[in-house]
Amino acid sequence: MTQYHNPIVLQRADPWVVKYKDTYYFTGSHPEYDRIILRKAERINDLQQAEEKTLWRKHESGPMSRYIWAPEIHRVGNAWYIYFAAAQEDFGSQDLPTHRMYVLENTDEDPMSSNWVEKGQIETPIDSFSLDATTAVIGGVQYLIWAQKDPAIEGNSNLYIARMKNPWTLDSEPVMLSKPEYDWECIDFKVNEGPAVLRHDGMIYLTYSASGTGVPYAVGMLTAREDADLLDPKSWAKSAQPVFKTCEANHQYGPGHNSFTVSEDDSQDLMIYHARNYTEIEGDPLFDPNRHARVGVVSWSGQGPDFGVPEPDNQWTPTTREVLPPDGSHQ
Structure with a gap:
């Protein structure tokens, strides 16, 4: 059994890993x-030292010129797609930044x-703060799942699902799957975001992250059968408690915004997530760079997935807000 490094990549929050033909591709x-990056390696433990390539940079002005957040890479059909969020204004007096969802194709x-x-912006019926688009093809149908602000609902963002006409265009009305309602989802901010799909034995496990991006950040989960009507909210059951959260004993705080992949021999499901190893954050947690990408092994039982707790660090990590060079080197 592989013993994984933690962290697997330094200073890359919102980590997304996909395995394709025995190669792991990493973005975050x-x-x-200000950019979208990509690394590749044959082993997860090699991602930190892998060359990082910048695939795309923010525009000088306009809708894709600020705060490039949470890129995800997906293989759909015979092409690659990167989903990401971008804004056009700096943070100011507005309640929320101006993020919308965009798509790149290769x-x-x-x-x-x-x-x-x-390929442009993913248009939704409500033109509002939206981010963290993820996608999955289930039963031959491509779905988009994302986070968005509904002005009629209190809070920053809820989770929505829609069928897709193509990888950058919706083909059905969005359906809300979840909104922040439990106490653990509403600490500092009322947030549901960062959805990720895990499939196992005919079931779909949709994880998401909630609360502010500091110590309270935690992972929740929705569950549905693969053969259910996924556009019907009644098909989904929501866990009342977080399924993955801060572990003080291991000095891992605010884990979340995860993705899923499989081990090198395909025998284990893996959860890729970010977390910090300290709690003293100066200023807005979003601008502290030390949310490092990490990995954990998913266990299975009759009740579904068990994500355990965030594992302790076994690799060097920075202790300051300084952004490391692309190769993560340090003195």
Whole structure:
């Protein structure tokens, strides 16, 4: 059984890992929030030292010129797609930033190539703060699941699902699956965000993150049968308690915004997430770069997945807000 490094990649929050033809591809939020990056390696433990390539940079002005957040890479059909959120204004007196969801496409076999094309914004019926788009093809149908603000509902963001016409266009009305309602989802901010799909034995486990991005950040879960009507909220059951949260004993705080992949031999499901190893955060937690990407093994029982607790660090990590060089080197 592989013994994994933790962290697996330094200073890359919102980590997304996909395994394709025995190669792992890694992306995540760069601490400067100004670019989309990608790494590849044959082993998860090699991702930290893997060369990091910048695939796309923010525009100088306009809708994709600020705060490039939470890119995800997906293989859909015969092409690669990156879903990400971007804003056009700095944080100011407004209640929420101006993020909307966007898509890049690359029809090459190797996503590390430079042939990424902007496909534009994913339009939703309500033109409001939206982010963290993820996608899955289930039963031959592509779905988009994302976080968005509904002005009629208190809080920052709820989770929605819709069928897709193509990888950048919705083909049905959005359906709300979850909103912040439990106490643990409403600490500092009322947030449901960062959805990720895990499939096992005919079931769909949809994880998401809730509360502010500091210590309270935690992972919740919705469950549905694969053969159910996924656009019917009644098909989904929501866990009343977080399924993954801060572990003080292991000095891991605010774990969340995860993705899922599999082990090198395909025998285990893995949860990729970010967390900090300290609680003393100066200023807005969003601008502290030390949410490092980490990995944990998912266990299975008749009750579904068990994500355990965030594992302690067994690799060096920075202790300051300084952004490391791309290779993560330090003195």
